[in-house]
Amino acid sequence: MTAKEELTAQRDRARQDYDELVARGLKLDLTRGKPSPDQLDLALGLLELKGEPKAADGTDLRNYGGLNGLPELRAIFSEALQVPVDQLLAAGNSSLELMHDAIVFALLSKVPGAERRWVEEPEIAFLCPVPGYDRHYGICERYGIKMIPVPMTADGPDMDVVERLVAEDPAVKGIWCVPKYSNPDGVVYSDETVRRLAAMETAAPDFRIFWDNAYAVHHLSGEPAEIADVLALATEAGHPDRVFVFGSSSKITFAGAGVAFFGSSPANLKWWQSHTVKRSIGPDKINQLRHVQFLRDADGLREHMAQHAAVIRPKFDIVDKVLTAELGDSGLASWTSPAGGYFITLTVPEGCAGEVVAKAKAAGIALTPAGATHPYGDEPEDRTIRIAPTYPDPAELEVAISGLATCIRLVATDKLLNG
Ligand code: PLP
Secondary structure, X not given: OOHHHHHHHHHHHHHHHHHHHHHOOOOEEOOOOOOOHHHHHOOHHHHOOOOOOEOOOOOEOOOOOOOOOOHHHHHHHHHHHOOOHHHEEEOOOOHHHHHHHHHHHHHHOOOOOOOXXXXXXXXXXXXXXXXXXHHHHHHHHHXXXXXXXXXXXXXXXXXXXXXXXXXXXXXXXXXXXXXXXXOOOOOOOOHHHHHHHHHOOOOOOXXXXXXXXXXXXXXXXXXXXXXXXXXXXXXXXXXOXXXXXXXXOOOOOOOXXXXXXXXXXXXXXXXXXXXXXXXXXXXXXXXXXXXXHHHOOHHHHHHHHHHHHHHHHHHHHHHHHHHHHHHOOOOOOEEOOOOEOOOEEEEOOOOOHHHHHHHHHHOOEEOOOOOOOOHHHOOOOOOEEEEOOOOOOHHHHHHHHHHHHHHHHHHHHHHHHHO
């Protein structure tokens, strides 16, 4: 058989498999990185409040006040988020909300070091390491912030590109970073990347790193990744106000009923609080107390996350096993094997991702739209697909990934044959 005949036979087999897949009438969802019911059950103890609703210092938590959040809870997360307790605030139920507010506050009032409010600048831009998190891009798009893609490497964003862009253009006011087990490719920033981000010279005096450490404790392997302390390094490098740290317990306790964290320099915190004091009389401290009682301390948090890993690691293994079995030597796809976080990035031949996602949808397998991992939903190479394996049960996940592999075989062989 010639190579072309071989490829045609492969394509025809894939078409037959695909027709059978469609005929099964599946209804499977791999779109968003949500904890599964089994994971949420791990935190059921959170629903119970033991003893009196009082803080360690005797404050009655049923009442107004306490804008900074419960010190006991900030102490539990301080180590994981690498922010000293007195520089870490415990807020509401969503870190995305805090990132959104940080942008809006910066647009409407001068951040420390700024010459003017961002809304008064002729143009502002954020660097967006790609692939990245679509909801970061959504905030920028909503407020007219130009997004400049920067390629990711195995060590984090390509720092040669980042350093050049921030040095030459004062319109570049920020960068989105998910430094540990990044969404979606699971990259852990190297110490050198963190050091360069903290120390680089920026044309904008009010440049900010949006350090979204959403997966700080979400290890899949027995060897937790460590990252360098960006807040300390920026301070050492003479840029104490450069970093906004965000954290979240959404994927630790309950997504939607957890606690979000904001950490930064004293000057930034003062600026932040000058807004939040007008916005709210304080966070839900009863929920924060329940988190303290449930998690206990940093070791309790680690133990709880080990239980999460025991539930979701097998799902990541299923994705790897099925893709290896069905596409392993095909040369039609490659995928990440992250050591933590919530996602697997699947890379297909150029020009195929959109078509693969559409074919999967037609077969009842919902995936995150192709392009969502890039600013404006536009990936020019059209080759990245984000897989979120945590929510489905293992049997469903196996069927969904096998179906996805079929779609890839069909679309990629067709593309090779017909261009
Ligand atoms: N940041 C990243 C990188 C995420 O992947 C997610 C959720 O998927 C969030 C933030 C959302 O966090 P929260 O639920 O605290 O708003």
